[in-house]
Amino acid sequence: MSDNTLIVDGLTVSFAGTSVVRDLSFTLAPGRCVALVGESGSGKSVSARSLVGLAGARADVAARQLSFGGHDLLDQSERQWRAVRGKQIGFVLQDALVSLDPLRPVGKEILEVLQTHRYGDRQQRAARVLELLERVGVPDVALRARQRPGQLSGGLRQRALIASALALDPALVIADEPTTALDATVQAQILEVFQQIKARGAALLIISHDLAVVAQLADEVVVLRHGEVVEQGPMQQVLRQPQHAYTQALLAAVPAEHPRGTRLSPQRAGQARPIAVRAHGDVLLEGRGLGKRYAGPDGRVREVLHGVDFSLRAGRTLGIVGESGSGKTTLARIALGLLAPDDG
Numbered sequence: 001m002s003d004n005t006l007i008v009d010g011l012t013v014s015f016a017g018t019s020v021v022r023d024l025s026f027t028l029a030p031g032r033c034v035a036l037v038g039e040s041g042s043g044k045s046v047s048a049r050s051l052v053g054l055a056g057a058r059a060d061v062a063a064r065q066l067s068f069g070g071h072d073l074l075d076q077s078e079r080q081w082r083a084v085r086g087k088q089i090g091f092v093l094q095d096a097l098v099s100l101d102p103l104r105p106v107g108k109e110i111l112e113v114l115q116t117h118r119y120g121d122r123q124q125r126a127a128r129v130l131e132l133l134e135r136v137g138v139p140d141v142a143l144r145a146r147q148r149p150g151q152l153s154g155g156l157r158q159r160a161l162i163a164s165a166l167a168l169d170p171a172l173v174i175a176d177e178p179t180t181a182l183d184a185t186v187q188a189q190i191l192e193v194f195q196q197i198k199a200r201g202a203a204l205l206i207i208s209h210d211l212a213v214v215a216q217l218a219d220e221v222v223v224l225r226h227g228e229v230v231e232q233g234p235m236q237q238v239l240r241q242p243q244h245a246y247t248q249a250l251l252a253a254v255p256a257e258h259p260r261g262t263r264l265s266p267q268r269a270g271q272a273r274p275i276a277v278r279a280h281g282d283v284l285l286e287g288r289g290l291g292k293r294y295a296g297p298d299g300r301v302r303e304v305l306h307g308v309d310f311s312l313r314a315g316r317t318l319g320i321v322g323e324s325g326s327g328k329t330t331l332a333r334i335a336l337g338l339l340a341p342d343d344g
């Protein structure tokens, strides 16, 4: 009965005697999805990391029970954890992007997961890497697999991480803000991938500020605040008829019809006071005919920015939007002088 069920009973996590998660309990059965929601700093990521033994050496993790598939996850040695992580429990941690090895092509990153757990032979592993990247919507996979993280856009890196979490078809997938860096199209594709793994019988623990994501995937929602559960129940009930004032405030902060991308956090009505450094209307930052090209590992040069003009005036806000990989971050880095443009 307890097969591939995650049981979290009374999880408490402390750092230097101060608890940041207190008495968190939920059960996650195969084919189901639990969502952890709550404002920034409420303890979501600490909880997720504790479930894969990555809360950190200084963390004190205690629980009445913490088990997966009848297997006790408390007090495991690092060696025992390594057998579980990736294979039985796949995970995408928040900020994992920065932990990608900057010198290693992302395909190799995924390959390593397969090698560590002795997946197939060489050819099967190579094919599996491409198949996984394709599944999470990476275009031009043969090229992308050979590129290093620094050569990919944030959205592409995020997809590579998700691919590596799914590499071994784990029975439990933990994903902390997996779609935050993704545009609407790619997000829909990732949600579909998560739906599929649920349908295949995997359990999913998802952490998201994005209520649209929670509504589409979760069967049960756990609302955390300051490390404590304030409300917990079936998704429909928690999202449609929140009982607790905090949950109501969280939901009220989301404009109706446009839940995507909205940070789940009670609004604090405060007006930022503008700092008058220049007269309104003065152009402070300007770009003309900006262009940037990158050479791929295949030697082909790809143009990522072409003839971009913009000007930003004092007291104004300029929004730069576009799908994943369209050049937004490249433009921002050029504006900051972190990257030299090829034209303009």
Ligand SMILES: Nc1ncnc2c1ncn2[C@@H]1O[C@H](COP(=O)(O)OP(=O)(O)OP(=O)(O)O)[C@@H](O)[C@H]1O
Pocket (backbone or CB within 6 Å): 015, 020, 038, 039, 040, 041, 042, 043, 044, 045, 046, 047, 055, 056, 094
């Ligand atoms: N290694 C650590 N040492 C000390 N305190 C920590 C450590 N890691 C996290 N905390 C604290 O635990 C609390 C919960 O943090 P956590 O990262 O779980 O929040 P979160 O709900 O994931 O927030 P966000 O939505 O911003 O990701 C915070 O007060 C944080 O500062």
Ligand SMILES: [Mg+2]
Pocket (backbone or CB within 6 Å): 044, 045, 046, 094, 176
């Ligand atoms: Mg977090």
